[in-house]
Amino acid sequence: MNLHLAPHYGMCFGVRDALRATHDAARREPVTLLGQLVHNPVVDAHLRTLGVRQGSLTAVGAASTARVVITAHGASEARRRAWQQAGYAITDTTCPLVHKAHQALAMLVREGYHPVVIGQAEHVEVQGLVGDFPQASVVLEPEDVLHLPAAARLGIISQTTQPLERVLALVSEIKRQHPGSEVRLIDTVCHPTKQRQTALEQLCQTCPVIVVIGGRNSNNTRQLTEKATRLGARAYQVETAAELQPEWFQGIRDVGITAGTSTLDETVTAVMDRIRQLTQD
Ligand code: SF4
Structure with a gap:
């Protein structure tokens, strides 16, 4: 055979860099990870051996260490600020390509588009993307397109790990259902x-x-x-x-x-x- x-x-560079940064931080002082660094139980077990504690991004103020780690999936600005204001030092391991998706969404909103994110609504990356834009719509299936508002301009990005073909198919469906709207996609599926x-x-x-x-x-x-x-x-x-x-x-x-x-x-x-x-x- x-x-x-x-x-x-x-493993991609984003995860590798996040692991290294967490590793380095954990060697200097006790840290709490705000979520799963990556969705991999083998990696989780490895981090536990370093004494890295497990926390939650949404439980602001609940970490028992002075330093917390934001995972490669990123976080909204509002959440990042809330942890800072609660007095924590932050090691931010957000992947630069997730940062780019945040920037793309912010730009679309600034330019007057109704923000649309293609991805899983409950996924931590998507929660981070829409966290600063409560008006944003999240779509994953063609049926979800029915719930988009009738906006003159629809600005679309996607979760970085969605297959490009799904993204393009959903953009076509959005254009089909909103023929009178200006529909703009910024491709944020990562390389x-x-x-x-x-x-x-x-x-x-x-x-x-x-x-x-x-x-x-x-x-x-x-x-x-x-x-x-x-x-x-x-x-x-x-x-x-x-x-x-x-x-x-x-x-x-x-x-x-x-x-x-x-x-x-x-x-x-x-x-x-x-x-x-x-x-x-
Ligand atoms: S955005 Fe892409 S490169 Fe970055 S951590 Fe996620 S999968 Fe890896």
């Missing part, structure tokens, strides 16, 4: 997400089975799994090597491997080693 690793997979999605398309051309490695609550990992399934592959999403089942690979010659942007390299290596073991027995 041949294992094919996607040309672009796994690493696009690269991993495109690399997966290549992988699906030769591999009937795809193993996607990453946290079950990681949006970009789930998007990879959904895309592989849409492209006709049998896709399995695992968080660790222990979840692999030998029957997934029976009679299969080519297996593709990819991983979400919050997956550690060592987890990818462990999964590949385990697949080799399972298929040699």
